[in-house]
Amino acid sequence: CPPMNPIPPPSSTPPPPHTAPTPPLPKRKHDDVGSSKKRKSLKTRIPTSQRVLRSHKELELAESLLHISMLVEKPKEEDLLEKVDRxxxxxxxxxGALKNMEKAKGKRILQGEKEEG
Structure with a gap:
């Protein structure tokens, strides 16, 4: 006959909270966090001038994007077709200009060869 209180499979039972997370914590506190925090803050500290410049650039970019979005309205198909034709x-x-240039270049090369010979 089946047992009175069935034991749930081990995968479904979460590990007891006080045992799992604690072992790595003390190590992190003493070794990594303190030293890396100092190093990180030095690396990520940005001079004020650069910060100001960056914010100016971002502002300009935002303004130009806004300007463009105001300029661009839904184009009409006729306009688009005209643009495509143009x-x-x-x-x-x-x-055509490229072909002419290539022809001219070819002539120049031929002339150059003739002059050398």
Missing amino acids: LEKEIQELK
């Missing part, structure tokens, strides 16, 4: 034309022009 950009595509610019790209074609740039590609």
Whole structure:
């Protein structure tokens, strides 16, 4: 017959609170925390001037983001299509200019070779 008070599996019982956390604590208190705290505070201490500069930069960034968000409204599709067309034309022009430059460079190289020979 089954036992009167069944023992729950060990995984479900939490470890008694007074035994588990205490052993590592004293070590941490004496060895690590005191010395590392001093070191950390020295490392993380930032000169006032740098702090001020950083806050100024953050302020400027926030202002510019606000400005941009105010400028940018939901664009209309027609406007977007116009922009795309304009950009595509610019790209074609740039590609053409690049080809011309490459041709000119090729001619220069050929001329240079002829002059040397």
